[in-house]
Amino acid sequence: MISFESVTKTYPGPRRSAADVVAVHDTSFNVDTGTITVLAGSSGCGKTTLLRMVNRMVAPTSGRVQINGDDIAHMNPVQLRRKIGYVMQHAGLLPHKTVAENIAVVPRLNGATRAEAKRSVDRMLEMVELSADMADRYPAELSGGQAQRVGVARALADEPRILLMDEPFGAVDPLVRTGLQQQLIDIQHELGTTMLFVTHDMSEALRLGHEIILLAKQGRIMQQDSPTRLVEQPANAFVENFLGLNAAEKALRTRTTADGRTMVVDAHGRPAGFLEQA
Amino acid sequence: MNVIQETINWLVSPQTWSADGHDMIARSLEHLQYSAIAVAFAAVLAIPAGWFMGHTRRFSGVIVGITGAARALPTLGLVTLFGLLLGIGLVPPMIALVILAIPSILASTYSGISAIDTSVLDAARAQGFTTRQLIARVHLPLGLAMIVGGLRSAFIQVMSTAILAAYVGAGGLGRFIFLGINTQHTAMLLGASVWIMVLVIVVDVLFGTIQRFATPAGVRRLNATTSAQSSAG
Amino acid sequence: MNWVTNNLETILSALGWHVALSVPAIVAALLCAIPLGWLAHRLPRYSGPIITGSGLLFAIPSLPLLILLPVITGAGMRDGINVVIALTLYGIALLVRSVADGFNSISSETRLAATALGYSGGRRFLTVELPLAAPIILTGLRVVTASTIALCTVGAVLGIPSLGTLFTDGFQRQILAEIITGIVLTLGLAGLFDGLLVVLGKMLMPWQKQVA
Ligand SMILES: Nc1ncnc2c1ncn2[C@@H]1O[C@H](COP(=O)(O)OP(=O)(O)O)[C@@H](O)[C@H]1O
Ligand SMILES: [Mg+2]
Numbered sequence: 001m002i003s004f005e006s007v008t009k010t011y012p013g014p015r016r017s018a019a020d021v022v023a024v025h026d027t028s029f030n031v032d033t034g035t036i037t038v039l040a041g042s043s044g045c046g047k048t049t050l051l052r053m054v055n056r057m058v059a060p061t062s063g064r065v066q067i068n069g070d071d072i073a074h075m076n077p078v079q080l081r082r083k084i085g086y087v088m089q090h091a092g093l094l095p096h097k098t099v100a101e102n103i104a105v106v107p108r109l110n111g112a113t114r115a116e117a118k119r120s121v122d123r124m125l126e127m128v129e130l131s132a133d134m135a136d137r138y139p140a141e142l143s144g145g146q147a148q149r150v151g152v153a154r155a156l157a158d159e160p161r162i163l164l165m166d167e168p169f170g171a172v173d174p175l176v177r178t179g180l181q182q183q184l185i186d187i188q189h190e191l192g193t194t195m196l197f198v199t200h201d202m203s204e205a206l207r208l209g210h211e212i213i214l215l216a217k218q219g220r221i222m223q224q225d226s227p228t229r230l231v232e233q234p235a236n237a238f239v240e241n242f243l244g245l246n247a248a249e250k251a252l253r254t255r256t257t258a259d260g261r262t263m264v265v266d267a268h269g270r271p272a273g274f275l276e277q278a
Numbered sequence: 279m280n281v282i283q284e285t286i287n288w289l290v291s292p293q294t295w296s297a298d299g300h301d302m303i304a305r306s307l308e309h310l311q312y313s314a315i316a317v318a319f320a321a322v323l324a325i326p327a328g329w330f331m332g333h334t335r336r337f338s339g340v341i342v343g344i345t346g347a348a349r350a351l352p353t354l355g356l357v358t359l360f361g362l363l364l365g366i367g368l369v370p371p372m373i374a375l376v377i378l379a380i381p382s383i384l385a386s387t388y389s390g391i392s393a394i395d396t397s398v399l400d401a402a403r404a405q406g407f408t409t410r411q412l413i414a415r416v417h418l419p420l421g422l423a424m425i426v427g428g429l430r431s432a433f434i435q436v437m438s439t440a441i442l443a444a445y446v447g448a449g450g451l452g453r454f455i456f457l458g459i460n461t462q463h464t465a466m467l468l469g470a471s472v473w474i475m476v477l478v479i480v481v482d483v484l485f486g487t488i489q490r491f492a493t494p495a496g497v498r499r500l501n502a503t504t505s506a507q508s509s510a511g
Numbered sequence: 512m513n514w515v516t517n518n519l520e521t522i523l524s525a526l527g528w529h530v531a532l533s534v535p536a537i538v539a540a541l542l543c544a545i546p547l548g549w550l551a552h553r554l555p556r557y558s559g560p561i562i563t564g565s566g567l568l569f570a571i572p573s574l575p576l577l578i579l580l581p582v583i584t585g586a587g588m589r590d591g592i593n594v595v596i597a598l599t600l601y602g603i604a605l606l607v608r609s610v611a612d613g614f615n616s617i618s619s620e621t622r623l624a625a626t627a628l629g630y631s632g633g634r635r636f637l638t639v640e641l642p643l644a645a646p647i648i649l650t651g652l653r654v655v656t657a658s659t660i661a662l663c664t665v666g667a668v669l670g671i672p673s674l675g676t677l678f679t680d681g682f683q684r685q686i687l688a689e690i691i692t693g694i695v696l697t698l699g700l701a702g703l704f705d706g707l708l709v710v711l712g713k714m715l716m717p718w719q720k721q722v723a
Binding site for chain 3: 281282346347349350351352353354355356357358359361362363434437438441442445446452455456459467468470471472474475478479482483
């Protein structure tokens with residue numbers, strides 16, 4: 001379990017005279033082991049700041065973060081990072097290393113031999129469904145979706161128990177994104193990794209999260225719940241707004257088509273899809 | 279310490295500077311004059327050529343080739359070559375100096391003009407600028423700083439190379455160095471070297487100031503990272 | 512041509528000296544410029560003075576510098592070490608900026624990724640930052656190599672052997688072929704080294720060609 005205990009982060013203002021920026025204010029929550037927890041909220045609400053507290057890329061100004069009861073402030077940050085996977089928006093692949101070398105980075109940093117690292121690379125490429133001949137390509141030769149897959153493969157290569165993801169699928173097109181999301185769900189199911197996933201896209205949050213934490217400015221928690229409960233019982237107007245539940249345009253209706261199927265249409269009568277028995 | 283003391287003595291001695299002594303003032307002016315003439319000749323050739331190439335944006339390969347080769351061109355080789363071919367006097371080293379000054383002026387004019395955003399030119403044309411106005415109001419202000427930068431590099435390099443010109447019998451400040459070497463007059467050798475360094479650095483700083491004034495305020499920050507590539511010689 | 516075949520030994524000796532003086536200077540300049548350029552990159556506040564200072568250093572004429580250096584180093588005026596030191600200084604002056612530019616060109620995203628992966632400071636510098644800065648440093652190094660090989664000839668007027676000796680000797684003995692040989696060899700040597708650097712760059716930075 002990862003627990004955030006009253007964490008606060010203030011950054012110095014952009015200019016010396018300017019006031020300090022409070023990115024996160026007195027936020028506490030837990031992330032259960034073996035689940036996907038999604039931090040959702042608009043841009044600038046402190047998601048990235050909270051995420052980076054876990055691998056000590058950001059040090060809380062006050063409060064503490066514990067992993068399984070151990071305060072990470074007492075751990076060596078470099079060693080800690082090698083045990084925690086991290087995926088960022090544009091994959092952040094090292095441009096001078098091939099796909100295989102990128103995936104092998106953490107195993108090698110952790111002392112794996114070349115042969116061991118090679119086995120990890122093969123296993124990970126298979127897991128993210130990239131063909132083996134991708135291994136020798138450089139990041140500049142990959143599509144956005146492929147780069148993200150490599151990013152995920154790299155983060156998971158040394159089988160970390162925790163994976164941090166910062167809007168990893170934000171820059172890929174919707175079709176590819178859906179594929180990547182499904183793949184992530186499958187991988188998490190298979191490995192049981194504890195995942196903390198940041199997004200500003202509510203549909204992504206609902207799709208991926210076992211647990212969703214909806215944040216307002218300065219990392220204030222508006223609601224922490226399962227996707228179902230979040231939609232069924234929004235705690236307040238903020239949550240309703242974020243989900244778009246009270247927006248008239250989001251209202252969906254059904255209509256029976258000529259061939260007898262049930263079609264879902266939006267407020268403007270445009271088709272959104274067909275209804276199937278859940 | 280002894281040598282340093284002697285050098286200082288030589289530098290502060292009236293004999294060094296006065297017309298009836300070594301006349302370093304006249305020699306310094308002569309040195310600057312030679313350099314200015316060489317750079318002026320080079321500029322007359324290189325600025326229009328660089329302007330044309332920069333405007334058409336088609337000769338970047340030629341520019342890269344010329345500046346690359348110029349970097350590897352040994353100045354002493356050029357000076358002795360022309361000295362041997364054309365005999366002793368001012369003309370042979372002057373040809374060498376002009377040749378050496380051309381590449382940096384050509385390259386900087388080229389980049390100064392070609393770096394002007396095409397959208398700026400299009401906008402100016404759309405506003406009804408004639409070609410003459412385009413040159414005066416757009417090219418000149420935007421390209422000037424780069425061109426002055428090129429003149430600066432050229433001038434510094436020519437001043438340095440003009441020292442070597444004394445090796446083949448031309449005048450200027452290099453004469454004291456070779457006189458010092460040949461007569462083992464260490465104080466003169468060191469003193470003249472110090473004085474040349476001071477003079478070159480003063481000229482460089484002066485040019486730097488002109489360059490700053492020649493830069494429109496909005497472009498100043500941009501150019502701070504690309505200009506001032508004066509060259510040792 | 513006759514002169515060349517009759518004086519191969521002189522030519523080869525001059526060439527040997529030239530390489531012996533310029534290569535150490537190029538290597539030393541690179542080794543000194545990397546930490547300096549890295550500092551200019553890490554401390555933006557000092558990068559202005561560092562870059563301006565090196566520009567000023569490069570403006571200093573070579574012959575006076577060669578004459579004054581022995582006063583500081585204590586070496587004899589005809590000692591090749593003076594040429595090596597002077598050329599190293601010029602090389603540093605040119606390279607510092609390339610090195611700083613190289614490190615500045617690394618995207619903050621790549622830096623972040625390296626930190627998140629768990630690179631320690633030293634390892635990150637050697638295996639991530641330096642390789643990523645290398646293409647721009649190499650461009651600077653090619654400039655330095657050409658100008659170092661050209662500048663190396665100046666020492667000849669003080670009696671320090673190099674290809675420049677062919678100029679001074681050729682001028683004094685009125686042998687045109689000797690001077691031309693010197694110029695051709697200087698340009699050729701610069702071209703050869705440049706080619707070697709390009710090949711080396713292609714070998715060490717295979718990710719570059721795909722990007723370009
Ligand atoms: N290094 C920093 N320095 C100053 N302010 C920062 C820094 N990082 C983030 N902030 C500020 O903290 C707030 C939260 O940022 P962040 O955690 O990146 O939000 P999110 O990821 O939700 O978009 C923002 O107002 C942002 O401007
Ligand atoms: Mg963010």
